[in-house]
Each structure stands twice: as C-alpha cells, then as structure tokens.
Amino acid sequence: MVNLDVNGKQIGLDEDGFMINPEEWTEEVAMALAKTEELEEMSEDHWKVVNYLRNYYTEFGIAPMVRKLCKDTGYDLKKIYELFPSGPAKGACKIAGLPKPTGCV
Amino acid sequence: MASVPKPDQLLKIDHRPPQTGWMDTPVVFKKGTYSHAAKAKNLEAVDLPNPRDWSPDQQDWKLPENWKEIVLEGLRERLSRYRSLQIFMDICVRCGACADKCHFFIGSGDPKNMPVLRAELLRSVYRKDFTTAGKILGKFAGARELTTDVIKEWFYYFFQCTECRRCSVFCPYGIDTAEITIIVRELLNLLGCNIDWIAGPVANCYRTGNHLGIQPHTFKDMVEFCVEDIEKLTGVKIEPTFNRKGAEILFVTPSGDVFADPGTYTLMGYLMLFHELGLDYTWSTYASDGGNFGFFHSMEMAKRLNYKIYAEAKRLGVKWILGGECGHMWRVIHQYMDTMNGPADFLEVPVSPITGTRFDHAGSTKMVHIAEFTADLIRHNKLKLDARRNDHFKVTFHDSCNPARSMGLFEEPRYVLRNVCNHFYDMPEGTIREQTFCCGSGGGLNSDEFSEMRMRGGFPRANAVRYVREKYGVNTLACICAVDRAALPPLMQYWVPGVEVAGLHELVGNALIMSGEVPRTSDLRGNPLAEGDGDGDV
Numbered sequence: 001m002v003n004l005d006v007n008g009k010q011i012g013l014d015e016d017g018f019m020i021n022p023e024e025w026t027e028e029v030a031m032a033l034a035k036t037e038e039l040e041e042m043s044e045d046h047w048k049v050v051n052y053l054r055n056y057y058t059e060f061g062i063a064p065m066v067r068k069l070c071k072d073t074g075y076d077l078k079k080i081y082e083l084f085p086s087g088p089a090k091g092a093c094k095i096a097g098l099p100k101p102t103g104c105v
Numbered sequence: 106m107a108s109v110p111k112p113d114q115l116l117k118i119d120h121r122p123p124q125t126g127w128m129d130t131p132v133v134f135k136k137g138t139y140s141h142a143a144k145a146k147n148l149e150a151v152d153l154p155n156p157r158d159w160s161p162d163q164q165d166w167k168l169p170e171n172w173k174e175i176v177l178e179g180l181r182e183r184l185s186r187y188r189s190l191q192i193f194m195d196i197c198v199r200c201g202a203c204a205d206k207c208h209f210f211i212g213s214g215d216p217k218n219m220p221v222l223r224a225e226l227l228r229s230v231y232r233k234d235f236t237t238a239g240k241i242l243g244k245f246a247g248a249r250e251l252t253t254d255v256i257k258e259w260f261y262y263f264f265q266c267t268e269c270r271r272c273s274v275f276c277p278y279g280i281d282t283a284e285i286t287i288i289v290r291e292l293l294n295l296l297g298c299n300i301d302w303i304a305g306p307v308a309n310c311y312r313t314g315n316h317l318g319i320q321p322h323t324f325k326d327m328v329e330f331c332v333e334d335i336e337k338l339t340g341v342k343i344e345p346t347f348n349r350k351g352a353e354i355l356f357v358t359p360s361g362d363v364f365a366d367p368g369t370y371t372l373m374g375y376l377m378l379f380h381e382l383g384l385d386y387t388w389s390t391y392a393s394d395g396g397n398f399g400f401f402h403s404m405e406m407a408k409r410l411n412y413k414i415y416a417e418a419k420r421l422g423v424k425w426i427l428g429g430e431c432g433h434m435w436r437v438i439h440q441y442m443d444t445m446n447g448p449a450d451f452l453e454v455p456v457s458p459i460t461g462t463r464f465d466h467a468g469s470t471k472m473v474h475i476a477e478f479t480a481d482l483i484r485h486n487k488l489k490l491d492a493r494r495n496d497h498f499k500v501t502f503h504d505s506c507n508p509a510r511s512m513g514l515f516e517e518p519r520y521v522l523r524n525v526c527n528h529f530y531d532m533p534e535g536t537i538r539e540q541t542f543c544c545g546s547g548g549g550l551n552s553d554e555f556s557e558m559r560m561r562g563g564f565p566r567a568n569a570v571r572y573v574r575e576k577y578g579v580n581t582l583a584c585i586c587a588v589d590r591a592a593l594p595p596l597m598q599y600w601v602p603g604v605e606v607a608g609l610h611e612l613v614g615n616a617l618i619m620s621g622e623v624p625r626t627s628d629l630r631g632n633p634l635a636e637g638d639g640d641g642d643v
Binding site for chain 2 (some may be wrong): 014015016060061062065066068071090100101102103104105
C-alpha cells in the first residue's frame with residue numbers, strides 16, 4: 001500500500017494505484033490520480049466520463065459495463081482510450097475512485 | 106495488461122534446470138510472475154485467519170507464531186480426511202510422464218512447474234514428518250524440513266498452477282495434481298497466505314452472490330441493457346424475469362458474462378434463445394454467479410459458495426437448474442457438489458420442456474449444461490438457424506479445461522458450432538478435447554499483475570490457435586468459460602493478433618432466427634454481416 005498526498009491529506013492506494021477507500025474521493029483526489037496516470041490535464045471530456053462513472057457507482061455500487069459507459073456518454077471505446085490511455089477500467093475507473101472489478105473479468 | 110516483455114523475448118525459454126539441486130534453489134519473487142497478497146478485509150469478510158497487510162516480495166510474511174504447528178496439523182488432518190491425498194503422496198514413482206505436459210513448464214522452463222516437482226514440494230514435507238524413511242533418512246529419502254522458505258516456495262508455485270489437470274490425463278496412476286494444489290492452498294490459507302484475486306471475489310461472492318459484487322438492482326440493470334441491445338438489433342422485445350418463484354428452471358451463469366465484454370454477447374445469446382423457446386425460467390440476483398472462486402481457495406469455501414445455487418433453487422421452487430458457459434463451476438457441480446451439498450433431492454431430474462429429453466446423468470445434481478441443452482434442441486430440429494450469419498467468422502474451439510476434463514463435454518459444443526457456423530476448424534490433436542491446453546489464467550490466476558506468467562502459460566494454447574489461423578485463416582476462438590472470455594482476448598492479442606474470442610451462445614444468438622425479427626444487418630457486436638447473410642432464409 002502506498003499513500004497519495006492530496007493537499008496534505010494521505011489517500012491510501014493499492015498495489016495497482018486504485019483507491020482503497022472510494023468514499024474518500026474528491027475532485028482534488030481525481031486530479032492527483034490523473035497525474036499517476038500521466039494525464040496532465042483533466043478536460044471537460046475527461047470530467048464527463050469521470051462524473052458519469054462516479055454517479056453510476058453511487059447508484060449501483062460497481063463500475064458500469066463498458067458498453068453502457070460508451071452508450072451513455074456518447075463516446076466510443078476508441079475515444080475513451082484516447083482520453084484514458086490505460087482504458088476504461090485501469091484508467092477512467094481508477095481516476096473516478098472506483099474499486100477494481102474482480103473475478104472472471 | 107501490465108507490462109510484459111515482447112513475445113520474441115518471452116520465447117527465449119531455457120528448459121535446462123539450474124546448477125543447484127531443487128531443494129537448494131530458493132524462490133525469487135519476480136514481478137509479473139506472482140499475484141498480490143490477499144487483503145485483510147477480504148479475509149475478515151469470510152472469517153479467515155491472520156488477516157493483515159503483507160506482500161510476497163517482503164522478507165517478513167507476518168506468519169502466526171506457531172505457523173509450523175498449524176501447517177503440520179493441517180496436513181495431518183487432511184491426510185486422514187482424504188484417502189486420495191494419502192495415496193497421491195505415496196504412489197508417485199516420479200516417472201516424469203507429467204513433466205512436459207504443464208503449460209506453465211512449457212512456457213517458463215522453470216523445473217518447479219513440472220507437475221511432478223510441484224507436487225514434490227509438498228511430498229518432501231510429507232516424507233519428513235509422516236513417513237518412517239523420511240524421518241530417519243531425511244534428504245536421502247527425499248524429505249526436507251518445513252521452513253518459512255518452503256512456505257514461500259509453496260505460495261509461489263501453487264499459485265502458478267491453474268488446476269487445469271492436463272498433467273493428470275497423462276499420469277499412469279491417475280494422480281489428480283489439482284487436488285494437490287488445492288490441499289497446499291488450504292494449508293497456506295491456514296496462515297492467511299492467499300492471493301487477492303481469489304480472496305476478493307470470494308468475499309464479494311459471499312456478500313452478494315457473485316464475484317464482482319453486483320447487487321440485485323445492478324444485476325437487473327445490466328441484463329436489461331442487453332435486452333435493449335437485442336431489441337435494437339432484432340426488433341424483438343424480451344422480458345426476462347428475476348427471482349421469480351414457481352419458474353420451472355433456474356438459470357445460473359458466470360457474473361463475468363453479465364458485466365464484461367465479450368461475455369455480454371454470450372449473455373445476449375442466452376436471452377434470445379430462451380425467449381424464442383418460450384422457456385419458463387428465471388434469473389436469480391442471489392445465485393448470480395455460477396463461478397466459484399471458493400474452489401480455488403479450499404474445499405470448505407467451494408462448498409459454502411456452491412450452496413447458494415441450491416438454496417436459491419429451493420427458495421424459488423424451481424424443478425431444475427440450467428447452467429451457463431462457465432468453466433470451474435462444472436468441476437464443482439459434476440465432481441464435488443453431490444457430496445458437498447447434495448443430493449439435491451428436492452429438485453426433479455431435468456427434462457427439456459421443448460424436446461422431452463430426460464437428462465439422467467444430471468439425476469443427482471439436477472443441473473444441466475447449456476451446451477447439452479442446446480445441442481439437444483438442434484438434434485430435435487427445434488431451432489431455426491441461419492449459419493450464414495456467422496460466415497464472417499472462421500471458428501476454432503478451445504475446450505475449456507473443466508467442462509472438458511471434468512465432465513467430458515467434447516461433442517456437444519462442436520455439434521452446436523457445426524450447426525451455427527459454416528466455417529469450423531479444430532486445432533490439432535493433442536491440444537484439444539481431454540488434452541486441451543489451458544488458457545493460462547484459470548484457477549484464480551487471471552489477475553493483471555500476473556500477466557507475464559499468463560502469457561507464458563497461455564503460449565501452448567496460442568500456438569495451436571496460430572496453427573489453424575495460418576492453415577485456415579481462423580479469426581475466432583470460441584469457448585465455453587468466462588475466465589476464457591476474459592483471459593483469451595489479451596492472450597490472442599499478444600501471441601496471435603487478429604483472433605477474436607466468442608462464447609458459444611453468442612454464435613447461437615447470431616444464427617438464431619427469431620419469430621417476428623427484422624432482417625439482421627449486423628451481428629450481436631454490431632459488426633456488419635457478410636453480404637447477403639441477413640435475409641433470414643433458412
């Protein structure tokens with residue numbers, strides 16, 4: 001476990017850089033996580049995806065299906081990869097503070 | 106996928122053993138070849154011992170003080186509980202027939218991945234403490250002292266075994282090497298030494314009924330997303346039911362198919378098939394995973410997680426259970442369930458309501474594999490199929506290890522494939538059916554951080570796919586397991602680019618002509634059909 005320093009607050013991350021306690025997520029944390037993903041700036045498009053993920057997670061307790069993410073944001077998978085080079089799970093979900101999906105995935 | 110050396114580097118495999126003897130060659134935890142340690146919260150969720158934060162690459166594993174006593178007592182208990190284990194410990198003559206059969210040995214060259222030597226890691230401890238020869242002669246009798254280094258070696262190599270049982274097919278004594286792996290993992294569990302990719306799904310499954318932790322309203326949302334897509338593609342509106350009491354059949358499939366592509370296309374195939382048949386079935390948001398990562402953990406945990414399927418069948422009052430395209434679920438059902446939680450005598454012997462076929466072989470577990478169910482439908486001419494809708498696919502079939510080696514399901518999926526596809530080509534003998542090569546990621550080892558070893562272990566499978574790709578232009582690898590659907594796409598991308606992975610029932614869904622459907626212009630993934638394929642003529 002490592003800690004991410006966000007304006008003096010220590011945020012615990014797991015071995016893959018995902019948040020250990022997703023409830024600690026704030027926009028500042030998202031920006032700090034984006035830097036770990038080598039994203040220098042969070043554009044409006046980035047926020048649209050991250051906010052969508054956040055809302056889905058709040059309502060459903062897990063990340064959405066990738067196809068649902070694409071459909072509801074209007075971005076195809078190619079665009080998601082352009083925005084988040086590590087992809088929807090390891091990039092976008094990580095920045096949105098969602099836990100890693102596990103099992104047969 | 107985590108960073109992995111390039112294929113040409115990975116192919117430089119040295120199969121020569123190291124200079125030092127195996128007992129004197131310490132284990133090295135190299136990134137990419139081991140998985141993260143189980144997190145404390147995931148052990149606490151199911152009341153397992155020694156929850157703590159630790160990492161395999163650190164010196165101190167924070168074992169309980171009396172760890173040695175715990176392990177030896179655990180082994181003693183298991184030797185008396187499982188006569189099979191006692192026999193497996195005593196009977197091996199180290200003939201080496203299994204040695205080159207393991208995909209991890211082929212792909213890594215590490216001699217401790219030879220099944221015979223992997224088992225010897227336990228057998229040497231057994232000899233030392235449980236046999237007279239070992240007690241007196243020690244190393245001369247192949248015995249060694251149990252130390253913390255042995256525990257580390259166990260952890261490394263028994264979480265480098267996918268429990269695929271290919272080696273067992275070649276063992277003249279029929280030693281089930283997967284059961285040796287299971288026992289060692291059980292012993293490690295007594296010390297709190299598991300991997301998180303197993304402990305996490307187990308904790309989720311115990312809480313929500315599935316590995317992903319999908320809650321009931323989310324499960325429904327996900328299935329309904331697929332329903333919308335089906336309507337868009339076919340014009341047919343499907344109305345699946347959830348937790349419906351009094352349904353004739355309970356359908357259980359891996360949660361990976363509900364959540365992740367390409368499994369979701371397989372899920373669409375199930376929904377379409379059941380709708381077209383007018384099947385009286387229900388989904389359950391509690392028995393919401395056929396998969397059982399508990400089986401990669403311990404027999405006890407396999408039993409605990411398997412139980413929910415039968416508890417739910419009883420609660421809903423169904424007659425029998427139909428199981429989807431899952432791998433290890435079928436090993437648990439076919440080989441263990443009956444004595445773990447069975448017999449399920451509150452259910453009826455499954456009878457297909459469409460064909461009248463009575464599945465007597467499922468007379469005790471009351472659970473039928475969907476490949477058998479669909480093959481029976483086709484055999485009785487109950488489905489209208491247009492195989493030309495799969496003409497853009499040149500298909501080969503990966504026998505998923507557990508349905509193949511644990512229940513002998515060889516012909517049914519091939520029979521279905523030959524009826525829904527016009528271009529089907531088997532991989533070479535020796536790599537299919539009971540000798541099928543593992544995807545390299547089963548047994549709870551499909552984590553990202555284990556990627557290098559997964560690519561090594563999956564190499565023999567990929568190599569056989571490459572053969573049919575070069576010979577016949579194969580572009581689709583069909584399979585009947587959700588770990589496969591998660592693990593084979595990156596494996597193909599790495600070793601055989603240009604080959605996509607599909608579930609059997611995705612291809613059934615493409616070919617199935619539904620009453621009232623609009624002409625299809627694309628397959629379930631939205632890819633356009635080859636010219637003239639969608640006109641619906643039979």
